[in-house]
Every structure is written in structure tokens, then in C-alpha cells.
Amino acid sequence: MTQYGLPELVPVGELSKEEFSPQVTFHCGQTFGWTQLGSSQWFGWVERNPCIVIEGNGKVTFLAPAGAMEAVARYFCWDVRIADVLKTFPKKDRLLWKAAEQSPGLRLLHQDPWETLAAFLLSSAKPIPEIEKLFRRLAVWFGTTPYCIFPPPFPSPEKIASAEEKTLRTCGVGYRARYLYRAAVSLAHNKHALENLCQLTTDEARSRLMSLEGVGPKIADCVLLFAYRRWEVFPVDRWIGRVLTRYYRVPRRTQPQGKLESFLRSHFGPYAGWAQQYLFVWSRKNLA
Structure with a gap:
């Protein structure tokens, strides 16, 4: 594929729609450099390589220069399966599971x-x-x-x-x-x-x-x-702060950093950062 002055782009891999939703991932507040082309294509840069992402027929295909497959694999974290991430979430946390169900295919990226x-x-x-x-x-x-x-x-x-x-x-x-x-x-x-x-x-x-x-x-x-890829890290902004206060009974008053981190990691587990992103997207839809 050669167009718009780009070098030749070829298919370098694909993921199922269950493993990756471009629409959800590119607009969930973790990355800001992807340009949507129509309803099912996106353009961005992966380690300075042009990349086009195409969604269709139940899968997502990645187009990039022939030598950029490893860079694309790193960026989109092909080594991580969302099903394995979800297995680590606390089973009784109904809000988190509801948030995950509302954002199928949300995948964290390994960015510059x-x-x-x-x-x-x-x-x-x-x-x-x-x-x-x-x-x-x-x-x-x-x-x-x-x-x-x-x-x-x-x-x-x-x-x-x-x-x-x-x-x-x-x-x-x-x-x-x-x-x-x-x-x-x-x-x-x-x-x-x-x-x-x-x-x-x-x-x-x-x-x-x-x-x-x-x-x-x-x-x-x-x-x-x-x-x-410090997956255990759980950023807290005003949206997540509301969630923690309202649903997890974390006091509004600022907690000592170490104490708060200890709670977040023990409750949400080794992929606490993924949990945070699901809750962040849910909060913006439901607490605005």
C-alpha cells in the first residue's frame, strides 16, 4: 500500500476485535496522536514508523513498513491478552466488571x-x-x-x-x-x-x-x-478520585501516597493500571 506520500505499508499483523477496539482505545484518554480516517481506519506513528489500523470482518489489521513489525507488536502489546488481564481483577468488584464490559477491546499501549x-x-x-x-x-x-x-x-x-x-x-x-x-x-x-x-x-x-x-x-x-508498562500503577485524577470516593470508600481527604498505593495494588492486582483505564472511561460516561 503506497499512497499520500507514505512509504509502502504492508500487513504486519492482526488482532481480533475482542482483543483490540481502535475506537475505544484511541479515544479513551491514554493516547492523543491517532487520526481517524472514515469509520474504520486510523493513522498514527509507531516508533517513527507510519501505521494504519483497519477494522473489519471481526478483526483489526495493522499496516506498516515491512521492517516495523516488532515496533508495532511492542506498541500494541501483542504479548498481553485481555482475557488474562481480566482474570486478575477481583471477582466481587461489580463496578469494575461493569466498566470492563462497557469497553470491550480497550487495550493499553506501550507509547513513547x-x-x-x-x-x-x-x-x-x-x-x-x-x-x-x-x-x-x-x-x-x-x-x-x-x-x-x-x-x-x-x-x-x-x-x-x-x-x-x-x-x-x-x-x-x-x-x-x-x-x-x-x-x-x-x-x-x-x-x-x-x-x-x-x-x-x-x-x-x-x-x-x-x-x-x-x-x-x-x-x-x-x-x-x-x-x-508499569501495569501496577494506578493514576488518580478527578474522575478516578470520584470513583474511589463514591464506590470504594476512599476518603476525600488526601491519603498518604504509600497507603493509597497499597490499597490500590492489593485490591486491583498486578494489572491495576488496566483497571484504572476501564474505570476512567466508565466514570466519564456515567459521572459527568
Whole structure:
């Protein structure tokens, strides 16, 4: 498949619709860089490789350059079966099972750490469609490889750092420009900082991320969950906070971080982060 100026894309694999729903996964608040093409196709970048996802006939097919199969497999976590994840959920947690049933095919992705950090720095108090537009706008503004109707890959820290903070504000980033710019400058000067987090414990990696200006526990946990496969991490934002207070009897008053984490991991298990995403999607539909 060669069109729109893209390199040749060929089928590199497929998943059943039970294992992966693009519609649910790409719009559930964990990723913001996928562009929908009609009703059953999506375009995005996987480790700088163009990728088209096509849904039909009970399956989802992935098109990418011939040498990108391993990158696509990593990104979409082909080694994880949703059925195996669900087996770890507490059987008596009716709300969690209801949330999972409402989002069949929701799959967590293994995303680029810088893109994930940038996305959640941009996401504060914004609805998902607006974050997607802003993410795309920055890609186009700073991009170097435009492909007709497709936005280019998200710009590197070096590219963002080479601009000025006021340029980011011109793009509509607002007050978040300061945090995005300073994170980009920090990482441009320390190119292996995000790679090195793989070698740290979850607590150590969280602390390292929170040393960046504008990164609190929630953003750090989102990066750990969506970019480092720390499946046990359970990010808590205002939506999840409502769920925990109303349905799990977690007091509104801020809990000591260690005590809250202990409860979340013991209750939700080794795939607590997957449980969080199901509950997040459910809360936005039912508690808005």
C-alpha cells in the first residue's frame, strides 16, 4: 500500500476485535496522536514508523513498513491478552466488571515516553478532543515530514527546546507552555534521561519524573503506565478520585501516597493500571 506520500505499508499483523477496539482505545484518554480516517481506519506513528489500523470482518489489521513489525507488536502489546488481564481483577468488584464490559477491546499501549510526558503536560483541565487537536497542531507546527492529510510525528524534545516559550503559546498551549518547554530543554540536555528510567524501581522513576517542573503524581503515573508498562500503577485524577470516593470508600481527604498505593495494588492486582483505564472511561460516561 503506497499512497499520500507514505512509504509502502504492508500487513504486519492482526488482532481480533475482542482483543483490540481502535475506537475505544484511541479515544479513551491514554493516547492523543491517532487520526481517524472514515469509520474504520486510523493513522498514527509507531516508533517513527507510519501505521494504519483497519477494522473489519471481526478483526483489526495493522499496516506498516515491512521492517516495523516488532515496533508495532511492542506498541500494541501483542504479548498481553485481555482475557488474562481480566482474570486478575477481583471477582466481587461489580463496578469494575461493569466498566470492563462497557469497553470491550480497550487495550493499553506501550507509547513513547517523551510523547506521553508531553501529552499529559498538555492535558490539564482539557477535554480529550481538545488535547488531540493541540497534540496534532504541535506536530504540524514543528514537524519536518508532512504527508498530505496526515500530521507528522510529534516533535522531539530538541525541536521543542529550539523554540521559545512564547511560540508554544502561539500554538494554543497556554500556561502549559512553560512546563512543556522546560521539560523539553531538560531532556534535550540529558538525552538518555527517559531511557534510564527503565532501570529504576517504580517509586524511583516516579520521583525522577516529578523532579520536572509541572509533573505531579498523576502525570508521572500516567507516564509510567502508558510508556513504561508499569501495569501496577494506578493514576488518580478527578474522575478516578470520584470513583474511589463514591464506590470504594476512599476518603476525600488526601491519603498518604504509600497507603493509597497499597490499597490500590492489593485490591486491583498486578494489572491495576488496566483497571484504572476501564474505570476512567466508565466514570466519564456515567459521572459527568
